[in-house]
Amino acid sequence: MTATEILEGYFRTLSEIKWKSLDDPSQESRQNQKSDVAKKADYLLTHARVGEAVIEFKEMLDTEEFQTQRKIAYKIERELRGLIPSISFSCFMPSDEPPNDELMAKIKRFLRNVSSSVKDPIEIYFPRDSDLSKGEFVEIQRLSLDGDVLRRIISPPTVSGKYPLTFGSFENSRRPSLPCKLIQNGKYSSLREADLLSSASPLLSLRSIDLEGGHILGPSIGGWTDEPKRIRDNIGKAIKQLKPHEGLKCPLGLITCHFGLMRAEFEDLGDAVMGQKSIVLPVGEGRKVKEDETRLIHGRNRAWLPNKNTTMSFAGWLDWDGSRGFLKIIHNEFAKEKLAYDFLTSSLTEQYIYQLTDSNDHADGTLEQVSSEEELESIRKSNKPVLEKLVKS
Numbered sequence: 001m002t003a004t005e006i007l008e009g010y011f012r013t014l015s016e017i018k019w020k021s022l023d024d025p026s027q028e029s030r031q032n033q034k035s036d037v038a039k040k041a042d043y044l045l046t047h048a049r050v051g052e053a054v055i056e057f058k059e060m061l062d063t064e065e066f067q068t069q070r071k072i073a074y075k076i077e078r079e080l081r082g083l084i085p086s087i088s089f090s091c092f093m094p095s096d097e098p099p100n101d102e103l104m105a106k107i108k109r110f111l112r113n114v115s116s117s118v119k120d121p122i123e124i125y126f127p128r129d130s131d132l133s134k135g136e137f138v139e140i141q142r143l144s145l146d147g148d149v150l151r152r153i154i155s156p157p158t159v160s161g162k163y164p165l166t167f168g169s170f171e172n173s174r175r176p177s178l179p180c181k182l183i184q185n186g187k188y189s190s191l192r193e194a195d196l197l198s199s200a201s202p203l204l205s206l207r208s209i210d211l212e213g214g215h216i217l218g219p220s221i222g223g224w225t226d227e228p229k230r231i232r233d234n235i236g237k238a239i240k241q242l243k244p245h246e247g248l249k250c251p252l253g254l255i256t257c258h259f260g261l262m263r264a265e266f267e268d269l270g271d272a273v274m275g276q277k278s279i280v281l282p283v284g285e286g287r288k289v290k291e292d293e294t295r296l297i298h299g300r301n302r303a304w305l306p307n308k309n310t311t312m313s314f315a316g317w318l319d320w321d322g323s324r325g326f327l328k329i330i331h332n333e334f335a336k337e338k339l340a341y342d343f344l345t346s347s348l349t350e351q352y353i354y355q356l357t358d359s360n361d362h363a364d365g366t367l368e369q370v371s372s373e374e375e376l377e378s379i380r381k382s383n384k385p386v387l388e389k390l391v392k393s
Helices: 003-012 027-033 064-080 101-117 227-248 266-274 373-392
Strands: 017-021 043-047 051-059 088-092 122-126 138-143 149-155 180-184 187-190 204-209 217-219 252-257 277-280 295-298 314-320 325-331 349-358 363-370
Touching (some): 003 017, 003 252, 003 325, 101 122, 227 266
Antiparallel strands (some): 017 043, 314 325
16 A cells, blocks of 8 residues: 555544545646645645644655665675575675676675584675685684673675774774684684774675574665654645645644655654754763753754744654554644644544643653543643743743
8 A cells, every 4th residue: 555545544534534635636736746845735634523624744755875775785685595594694785886796706606605604693794895816704703701702703805904893893002892803714813903994884794683483684774864854854845835725724734654664753753843852961070970860851953943833733653554554643832723632533543742841942841642632731731831931032
């Protein structure tokens, strides 16, 4: 099912809601929809008792870089499957292009040569200056303080003569944070910081994994994505599409979802609207911090403020359990038009609101789930003095 079909299936479970698409099938509208921001929102919802609401729906797709990585990883997985049958591996291919046929042939030959030496847990690491001409390999062992092997890396020798140590770093120039040793041609030696490769990404990395119920060689895509930032970008685009509907004097909201491989979560939506979480603790020379002195606050990069994005009444997160869609929504306390609890009430809907706290210079609070109109209005009432202070400041 498509994300749109999941959302519209959810709408059909709301017995008191009638909905219609605001998409214009005209040629002009189809052209607009090809751009990042169309001119209008997607849906008009009418509740039998409460009134109307306008919703913009945005599906978060995997980034282009991630989609490229996934294609490369599956290609690697198909070509290397079965070469080391007793171990499960995930693969990381950081470059934009998969290895060419000649390099892949050398990698396969190397894996066949080392397969008898592979013991879990292990990483097989191919530096960018790997010397695959002789089929030789080196092994690096990370040891516990008691001398037990925690992790092993097998790597081809390198043209530079340096070795990968991807699971730890040196505390100082004289010794690693945990002991490690190098095994080459049956000889053991210690490693120095000068022997190590820089943090440059490899040609290919295979990391052993243990999967319940069987073993696979499968893709594991590397890299970081800032999901709250991507959601904030979607909020900015949705605001432009919701503004033309402000004249209706009804709640306007965004519903977003992400059904990709590296999935964003509902918590990312909270970080997007109220700011990413940080821990605050008192400091002082020689002072020990007690557990009850630390507190969690929402910090920088928030989409909702008393004077920012007040057009948006709520933001919703659509999820899917394989058979039906369900929605979690966060009410915007700074919105011009508030969404009534009863508008989207359903067994498939969870509703949340921030219980604001007086943080002097910014809006902060804890996310609270509400299960009735009375609970929602009670928090709104308690938030009112904080809101008034924030508006004045």
